[in-house]
């Protein structure tokens with residue numbers, strides 16, 4: 214009896230150790246560095262059981278590889294200094310790098326140019342990436358090269374930025390501003406990230422913490438925009454009888470009117486002039502995008 218008791222204990226300890234190795238194994242750590250708004254430098258520590266790396270493509274007519282075209286100086290090595298051999302493929306919906314000649318644990322290092330605005334797109338820049346006067350707006354999936362489409366809470370991200378810069382995301386308060394831990398793959402990829410010297414305002418409406426960024430060129434119309442946003446939030450919350458998440462991020466910038474909604478965030482462009490009269494246009498767009506925070510992306 215005693216022996217089998219110890220055997221069971223040993224087996225359960227082994228199971229615990231093995232399963233925690235499984236959890237650790239899936240972890241991906243990204244260091245994201247910026248010193249200006251023209252490019253982002255990324256160092257990622259990961260394991261590639263699939264021997265593949267991925268980045269989704271949203272294709273502008275004149276840029277077949279989409280956002281993957283802006284990846285520069287891609288360098289992949291393992292701890293023994295083996296540099297991975299790379300082949301790259303356009304798979305229509307995503308870009309895929311095939312790796313050879315490395316151990317499972319690798320370091321993936323690259324620059325990402327923020328030059329998306331140079332190309333025409335069927336959907337707006339607000340759904341991809343853009344340089345603004347006060348920062349860089351980018352959707353996670355076009356920033357992070359990933360080792361799998363895994364949806365576990367396996368992503369850790371640290372931002373290394375000049376003093377006085379900040380990062381805005383739909384993160385909860387459990388994560389510090391510069392360090393996000395155990396983020397789900399889908400939440401990492403399908404959300405707006407804003408990095409720079411911008412102003413972020415948190416508006417509490419009911420149980421919701423709404424982080425709002427109003428770009429520098431729209432700043433003079435902040436009150437008008439918020440005047441329309443706040444009652445929208447309340448009306449939609451009341452309609453649904455609650456709010457699915459505690460935190461959201463909303464980004465407004467100037468541009469040809471358009472909007473893109475993500476898991477816990479949306480990004481929208483407004484055409485000037487912003488006034489009560491023109492609210493027929495942008496106000497309608499804003500309700501539409503705000504509604505997406507409840508009903509999902511479709």
Ligand SMILES: [Zn+2]
Pocket residue numbers: 474501505510511
């Ligand atoms: Zn829509």
